[in-house]
Amino acid sequence: MTDRPIKVLIAKPGLDGHDRGAKVLARGLRDEGFEVVYTGLRQTPEMVSTAALQEDVDVVGLSILSGAHMTLVPRVVDLLRGNGLDDVLVVVGGIIPDDDATALRAAGVGAIFGPGTTIAEVAEYLRANAHPRD
Amino acid sequence: MARQGTTAADPAVRALELATAALEGDRRALARLLTAVENRTPVGEAALRTLYPKAGRAHLVGVTGAPGAGKSTLVAALIAELRTRGRSVGVVAVDPSSPITGGALLGDRVRMQSYASDPDVFIRSMASRGHAGGLASTSAAAAAVMDACGLDIVFLETVGTGQNEVEVAAAADTTVVLEAPEMGDEVQAIKAGLLEVADIVVVNKGDRPGAQRTASQLRAMLVAVARVGATRSAGATVPAGATAPPPVTDRPRPKQPEVLVTTATTGEGITELLASLDRHRAAKPTGTPSAARLARAAAQVWAILADRTRAALTTPERRAETEATLRAVAEHDLDPFTAVDHLLARLRE
Secondary structure, eight states, X not given: OOSOOOEEEEXXXXXXXXXXXXXXXXXHHHHTTOEEXXXXXXXXXXXXXHHHHHHTOSEEEEEEOSSOHHHHHHHHHHHHHHTTOTTOEEEEEEOOOHHHHHHHHHTTOOEXXXXXXXXXXXXXXXXXXXXXXX | OOOOOSOOSOHHHHHHHHHHHHHTTOHHHHHHHHHHHHTTOHHHHHHHHHHGGGOSOSEEEEEEESTTSSHHHHHHHHHHHHHHTTOOEEEEEEEOXXXXXXOEEEOGGGGOGGGTTOTTEEEEEEEOTTOOSSSOTTHHHHHHHHHHTTOSEEEEEOSSOOSOOOTHHHHOSEEXXXXXXXXXXXXXXXXXXXXXGOSEEEEOOTTSTTHHHHHHHHIIIIIXXXXXXXXXXXXXXXXXXXXXXXXXXXXXXXXXOEEEEXXXXXXXXXXXXXXXXHXXXXXXXXXXOOHHHHHXXXXXXXXXXXXXXXXXXXXXXXXXXXXXXXXXXXXXXXXXXXXXXXXXXXXXX
C-alpha cells in the first residue's frame, strides 16, 4: 500500500498544561492528510511508549514546554527502542536551547521544531523522513 | 510516494510469523497485524485466514451514540471494572477521517490513558477512512484479530453517530447505545434507527438534571412497545371467521433493550452495566450462531465479494472496458442495471 496516511502520535509528556501548541499541530497535521492520535496532557513516558506501540504509529511527536525535555525525551526514546519500535521517527516541539537540541539529536531525535515553525514545514519533514510500514 | 516495506518476504510467511508471535502474547506483533489488516495488505489478508478460526470466543461489545455522549469515558470506566475482575480488554476506537484531506484526529485515547503499564488492555484507534456507518471497513476484522489473540472482551467504539449508523450492531454481539440526558422527547425514542439496534440503552451523564426522566421515557417507549409487539406476534386470538395470519416467526422482532443510567466519570452504574452486558451475553443460545453473528458473517463475506468483484473488473486487461461501461452510464447511454449485467457477463467469460 503506497497511499495510506502516515500515522502520528502527538503526546505531551510532563506536567506543564500548555497543550494549545500540541492541539494546533494535531489539527494542522490532520488537515495535511495525516492520521493523528492525540493523547492529551500529562503523559508519562510509559504512556507515550505504550500508545506508540499499540497504535503502531510511524511518528511520535512530543510537545514539551516545561523545560524537562532533557529528562523526558531520552526516556521516551529509550522506552520506544526497548519496545522494538526502532524505526519510529521521534520529533520534538517546544523551546529547546541549541546545546540541548544537539544532545537530543544525538539521543535519537529526528528533528526539533521551535517557535515559528509552520505546520507545512513539519508535514514536509514527516513525509520525507517517516518510514511507514507495510 | 514509493515506500519500502519492512520485508520483501512472502506475505504468507510474514503473516504467519506475526500471527504466531501475537498469539503468544507479543503486543508489538498484534499492533503490526492490526496495521496490516487496516491497510488491507496481503499480509493482513493472510493473517486473517490464519486467525479467523481462532476468533469467536471474545465478547464483542459495540458502543455507539452521539458525539460527546461519553462513549470513550464509558469504555474507560468499563475497563477499570473489568480489570478488577481479571478480564482482559481490547478496544477498537473509530474516529472520522476528513472527506477532504483524508486526515483524521483520533482522540479516543485521551479518556483511556490509565492502562499504560497493563499488558491486558490493548487500545487501538482507527480512522473511518471514508467508510460510512460508524466504523471503518476493517474494524470488525481488527476486533477479530484481538479476539483471536485471547482478549476476553473487545469494545468497538463507533464515531459519534446520529440516528442511522446501525452497522455496529452487525459487528458486535451486544450493542450499547448511549444517550445523553434531555436528548429529546418520547417521539425521538420511537423513531426507527439507532435505538432499534440497541441491546442496552445507557443514559450517561446521570448526574445531570433530566437523566432519570430521559431513562423513564426511553423505558416507556422502547420496552413497553417491544412487549406489546411481542404479545401480538405470539399470535393470541384470531377473530372468528378470519383466516389465521401467516406465521410470523421469521419476521424480525424489535429488541427489548434494558435501559440503564450511568455516570461514567464517577463509575456510578458501571457495575450494573457490566452485569447487563454479561446477562445479554449469557442469554445467547449456545450451539447456533446468534443473529448478530450471522449478520456479521454476511456483512464480511458480501464486502469481500464486492471487493473481489471490483478488483476482477479493474485488472489491466479489463479496466478499459469497465471504464467505458461506467462512462456510458454517466452519459445516460446505458442504465446502471444493464451495465451491471454486462460487467457480470464479462466476469463469466
